[in-house]
Amino acid sequence: xxxxILPENSNSVLLMRSQNLTETAMxxxxxxxxxxLSTNRDRLYPESISGHGSEKSRGSTSSYxxxxxxxxxxxxxxxxxxxxxxxxQVGTVAMNDLKMISDCMISSGYGKEIVSxxxxxxxxxxxxxxxKLGVERxxxxxxxxxxxxxxxFKIKTWVYAVKIVVKTLFIGERILCDYVFTSETSRESCFxxxxxxxxxxxxxxxxxxxxxxxxxxxxxxxxxLYDAISELWPEIESIFSYQxxxxxxxxxxxxxxxxxxxVRAMLTDFEAAIQKDSSKALVAxxxxxxxxxxxxxxxxxxxxxTVILSDILADWPLPENTSLPESYFGSSLDxxxxxxxxxxxxxxxxxxxxLCKLDGKAALYKDVPLSxxxxxxxxxxxxxxxxxxxxxxxxxxxxxxxxxxxxxxxxINYERxxxxxxxxxxxxxxxxxxxxxxxxxxxLSFNTAFETAYRTQSAWIITDSKLRDQIKVSICxxxxxxxxxxxxxxxxxxxRERNVETLVRYSPDDLMNYLSDLFYGMxxxxxxxxxx
Numbered sequence: 288x289x290x291x292i293l294p295e296n297s298n299s300v301l302l303m304r305s306q307n308l309t310e311t312a313m314x315x316x317x318x319x320x321x322x323x324l325s326t327n328r329d330r331l332y333p334e335s336i337s338g339h340g341s342e343k344s345r346g347s348t349s350s351y352x353x354x355x356x357x358x359x360x361x362x363x364x365x366x367x368x369x370x371x372x373x374x375x376q377v378g379t380v381a382m383n384d385l386k387m388i389s390d391c392m393i394s395s396g397y398g399k400e401i402v403s404x405x406x407x408x409x410x411x412x413x414x415x416x417x418x419k420l421g422v423e424r425x426x427x428x429x430x431x432x433x434x435x436x437x438x439x440f441k442i443k444t445w446v447y448a449v450k451i452v453v454k455t456l457f458i459g460e461r462i463l464c465d466y467v468f469t470s471e472t473s474r475e476s477c478f479x480x481x482x483x484x485x486x487x488x489x490x491x492x493x494x495x496x497x498x499x500x501x502x503x504x505x506x507x508x509x510x511x512l513y514d515a516i517s518e519l520w521p522e523i524e525s526i527f528s529y530q531x532x533x534x535x536x537x538x539x540x541x542x543x544x545x546x547x548x549x550v551r552a553m554l555t556d557f558e559a560a561i562q563k564d565s566s567k568a569l570v571a572x573x574x575x576x577x578x579x580x581x582x583x584x585x586x587x588x589x590x591x592x593t594v595i596l597s598d599i600l601a602d603w604p605l606p607e608n609t610s611l612p613e614s615y616f617g618s619s620l621d622x623x624x625x626x627x628x629x630x631x632x633x634x635x636x637x638x639x640x641x642l643c644k645l646d647g648k649a650a651l652y653k654d655v656p657l658s659x660x661x662x663x664x665x666x667x668x669x670x671x672x673x674x675x676x677x678x679x680x681x682x683x684x685x686x687x688x689x690x691x692x693x694x695x696x697x698x699i700n701y702e703r704x705x706x707x708x709x710x711x712x713x714x715x716x717x718x719x720x721x722x723x724x725x726x727x728x729x730x731l732s733f734n735t736a737f738e739t740a741y742r743t744q745s746a747w748i749i750t751d752s753k754l755r756d757q758i759k760v761s762i763c764x765x766x767x768x769x770x771x772x773x774x775x776x777x778x779x780x781x782x783r784e785r786n787v788e789t790l791v792r793y794s795p796d797d798l799m800n801y802l803s804d805l806f807y808g809m810x811x812x813x814x815x816x817x818x819x
Contacts, residue, residue, distance in 0.1 A: 317400055320388045324408040327381040331463060385467045393470065402473055406480040409460060413485050416456050420448035424488050430499045438496070442508040445492055446515045452489060453519045453526070457482055461526050479531045486527065490516070490538040497545035503560070503585065506553045510592045513546040517595065547599045554600075554633070557585070561640050569651055572748035572808045573661035575668050576648060582641045583672040586634060590677035597630050604629060605636055631681045638669065638682070656705030660747055663697035666690060667754050698758050705744060706762060709736045710769065717773035726777040727790055733770070734792050741801055749806040763802050771795040 392401045417423075421444040430438065464478040493512040496505075516523075516539055527535040561582060570576050589596070645665050652658040670690045673679055679687065712733040714721065721729075749755035774795055781791055793801070 316388050316392055317397070317404065320385065320392070320401055321404050321408070323381050323384055323388075324405065328408075328412055331382055331459075382463070382466060389467050390469060393468075393473065398470075398473065402468075402477055405467070405477055409463070409477070410481045413456060413460065413481055417448070417452065417485055417489070420444075420451060422448050422452070422489060422492075425492055425495060427495050427498065430495050435502070435504065438499075439508060442496060442512060445489075446511050449489060449515050449519065453522050457486065457526050458522065475529045475531055479529060482527075483532060483535060486532070486535045487538055490523075490535065490542055493542040494538070494545045497542070497549040501549060501553050501556065503553065503557055506550065506557075507588060507592075509546055509549050509553070510595055513543060513550070513599070514592070514595050516543050516546075517598070550596070550599050551603055554637075558637060558640055561637070561644055564644060566648075567651060570661065572746055573652070573657045573664055574748040574808070575750055576645065576661075576665055578648075579641065579645065579665045579668055582637070583669055586637060587672055587676040587678060590634065590681060593630060593677055593681065596633075600630050600633055605632060631683070634678060634681050635686065638673075642666065642669070654743070656701050656744075657747060659697050659701035659704060660749070663694050663701060663754065663758075664748070664750060666697065667694045667751050670694065671751065694754070698754070698761070702758065702762060702765065706740060706766060709733065709740050709766060712736050713769050713773050717769050718776050721777075723777075723780050726773075726781060729773070730777075730781070730790050734790075737793070737798070737801075741805070744805055745809055747806055748808040755806045759802055759805060762805075763799060766802070767795055767798050770798060 389401055389405075392398065425441070433441070460481055461478055464474045464481075468474045468477060493516060496512060497509060520539065520543075523539050524536060561578070564578055566578070645662065649658040649662050652661060670687060673682055673687060673690075712729060714729060749758060770793075774791075778791070
């Protein structure tokens with residue numbers, strides 16, 4: 288009987304011994320797997336797996352070379368290069384070991400243990416990396432209660448961090464999972480467990496910001512958020528392609544949609560704010576109105592986001608009852624179904640809303656010439672801002688030319704209204720022979736009219752030097768030559784009069800000097816030649 292039992296017992300012992308040895312080996316491999324993951328937290332570069340390790344090394348060395356002093360020894364550069372290569376080699380060896388251990392343990396039926404260790408270690412690395420980059424979980428309440436300065440900082444931090452997280456951290460984890468595990472199921476399970484929660488929190492932040500309180504200054508940060516997600520979308524879609532990660536992709540899309548809605552809402556509010564501006568305070572000297580500066584600076588900054596806005600505003604045309612006058616915009620944008628055309632029309636409309644508002648503010652000036660000068664100043668400022676920004680491309684040269692003609696017309700109207708009385712004091716034919724009494728009357732009337740015009744308009748302002756010079760030259764050409772001819776024709780007779788200084792207060796050169804002092808906002812007071 289023992290003859291038959293003994294072999295059976297012998298097999299059982301051998302089987303148990305084999306199982307014990309296998310279990311011991313698996314525990315040792317499990318411990319080794321843990322040790323490799325723990326000690327190589329910063330060395331498991333995804334570049335080593337994807338074949339870009341050497342490029343990364345060269346790039347790192349190059350960046351370092353730019354920062355170190357040019358007098359550094361070449362041996363130091365070589366040392367740094369060798370150090371980088373050494374770290375990369377260690378990482379490559381570690382990943383190869385991880386893969387071999389993973390394959391061995393999973394094939395031996397110990398996949399659950401190895402996957403569990405991998406998830407715990409790598410998830411802690413992802414969480415730690417996000418923390419170091421300043422990414423933190425935020426609630427709607429926290430965002431709504433946060434002052435703008437702090438929220439602005441949080442947004443800038445997020446925009447900086449998300450590019451690193453997606454293009455380095457998340458893609459690195461995806462590549463590492465794919466390398467270490469052969470089974471697609473294990474790959475998906477590990478990657479999902481490691482990154483899903485962090486990714487959802489990361490991509491939810493823009494949506495929370497978009498749903499928060501809206502104000503004009505938030506527009507550009509909202510656009511930065513939209514730009515970041517939009518730019519990273521191909522990577523997001525590729526990295527989180529697993530079915531188990533569909534809600535991560537959905538969250539990124541949801542944030543894009545909410546950000547787009549926020550941008551459209553803020554543009555609507557911006558337009559309404561221009562239209563509702565009720566300030567009746569006159570700008571001294573007809574200078575640039577604060578509303579003009581604010582709106583145009585805002586639009587100039589906004590025009591830097593043309594590509595993003597084209598996407599956001601593609602399906603958001605102006606209301607049906609809103610149209611741009613052909614005389615205002617011309618035929619430069621007749622093409623339909625064009626995203627560039629849509630955004631151009633939107634910007635042109637906002638500028639038109641501003642110009643209409645400025646027309647109303649010009650009407651508040653009791654001095655008609657000053658109202659025209661105000662319009663010339665402000666429209667010229669609008670045109671200069673358009674010329675110096677991306678608005679030039681959006682609105683086009685035809686639009687600019689039309690507005691420049693309008694500026695010129697405003698200037699002509701100002702000159703006509705502001706200096707016609709002065710010119711009317713001189714004879715139509717200044718060289719014609721007239722009586723001494725008539726000459727005296729002309730000069731006295733001219734002196735009074737010129738002094739009044741000069742005293743009033745010396746407080747007026749033309750902020751743009753080119754426009755200022757153009758208008759002064761134009762006034763000089765209208766006033767000085769006529770006065771010079773009259774002055775030269777009648778000077779001999781007038782100098783014999785006792786009160787010649789009262790009659791002939793200005794030489795032609797004096798007029799030119801006085802006119803050259805105009806439009807700097809330096810008001811003069813009093814009367815008489817010395818103050819004129």
